Amino acid sequence: MASSSSSSKTGLKKMLTLKSSDGDEFELEESIVIQCQTIKHMVEDGFSLIPLQNVDTKTLTKIIEYMKKHAEKTESNKEEIKNFNKEFVKGSFDDQFELVSAANYLHINGLMDLLCQSIADRINNKSVRAVREIFNISNDYTPDEEEKVRDEHKWAHEGGEFDESLD
């Protein structure tokens, strides 16, 4: 009865085009792309070409890879998806930040959750200095002020070796 269900029955899949900020176009099935809340709303409004001004080609390729894999999710391939996720979050902090910003903009909740958790796990044991570098934050404390803040919870700075590396 409903036209949308009959189209899927006959195998005619509705396609959408995503356009990156670099101008590259990617054609994808609607069923894959609707994991992304921002695009889903645009599809509902009748768009089929979707320009993504905040997402470059490199990031968009990764995001499409994620959405394609997660569209295949069933009860039986949980382990496979888990391994895919593990590989997916292995990039540099810069890449992860690009991806998480895009996932935030596109409202892909599963991806946001995955990336934020991975970043949190990776910085958990980092030193204060490494965290500043990774997040590109400049230290706005004077040495005296910083010393005072350290003294509030001295023990939290003495719990063994902290990771100074930036990856």
Next chain:
Amino acid sequence: MDDRCPLPEDLVLNILLRLPVESLLRFKCVCKHWYALIKSPSFIEKHFHHKNNCARLLVCNLKVAHEGHTIVKSVVVSLVPEKIVPGVTPEQKTILQLPRVSDFTCVAGPVDGLFLVQKKFYGDDVCLGLWNPATREFWPLPPAPFEIEFFFSDHDHQFGLGFDLLTQDYKVVWIRVFWDEPGQSVHPQVYACVYSSCDNSWKKLTPEFNASCTLSAPLDSTYLNGVYYWLSRGRDEIYSIRSFDMGSEQFGEMQGPDIPSELWGSLTLRGDSLTMLAGDPGKPMTSIYDVWVMNQEEGSWYKIHTVQPQIVAHWPRGFWENDKMIFEINETSQLVLYDPTTSEVTDLGFQLDLSIAGCWVFNYKESLAPIKRGIETQGQDNAVEQIEHFFDIIPIDRKPLLTVRRTIRIKSGFFVQTRNFV
């Protein structure tokens, strides 16, 4: 130079909320903005309720040892990992160890990750402290303004730790029952005070309830949505519920579940519901427990299930993950986890001292909640030292010069505790 833009605020927040308390305290040093963020009440609340902040079992194990003619207490507070594999004794993490203390009476809570600790039992001697194990903050409370006459004798007392949602203030309510004029006709009197952490002071209350009612300490914290609850039992042996509203600072009373008066009962929290466990504890293999849950809107009670643990003589100590129960085993002094669906018993790896009522088992989530709101925090970092001082750690080489005998009351009966003065 790097031209990368920092992440938007909501993403930084999303990432930081997933970190444990210890890392967040360290990252207060990253910049002033992160400092303000991590300290903000809304961050603290979101962090406490975040799905990553899993509940764990926290066990406080008090033991007594005889050193010649003296009795020395020792306290170990440990955390059990969040995942307990059935049949496998979990590896516990010690978070506080007080090897030789002259006194430790009880620990209550937790509310938002905070505990109330007590030393001494009688008269003006009783001291209370608030403790956040995750931030390692400790704050000894000032003396409460009970006007204790020389002829008073302590009969009973109860605490309630809670949060005034309106003024964002942690409060402690303390109810004490004294018998006056001992030897003549007895006049039990009920007194109560409430402590506010914002003001760091106590206020006297007028509890309008009968001193013949006995309030009993809960298995775990029984603070829920601004109200603290106790199980009460009058001379008629009927169970009812007493409450204290942390906001209005008013006591209340409500109906308890319909439980035969010969049964033992205790209150606890199970998930977000006030729960009563009732049964005939202790009997090997044949004890039966009913679990009742209160509907907060209607104030009515429902029996949700019945547990008959197929284990030897025991005493109930609490719940874990809604349906599992924790028991201490009389014969072996072990603490075990019992799963009623599989009847599996898991030893939690604690050796208890059953000669003293000294084992507390809590469902605990770590929290950034500050104890000292509005109170100067500087130079108060070393909580372990403060706790050791509070509980009066006895150094190994301290020789007793003078021995004063005092009697303190414990769960079942009396024993003599000796205290050393140097």
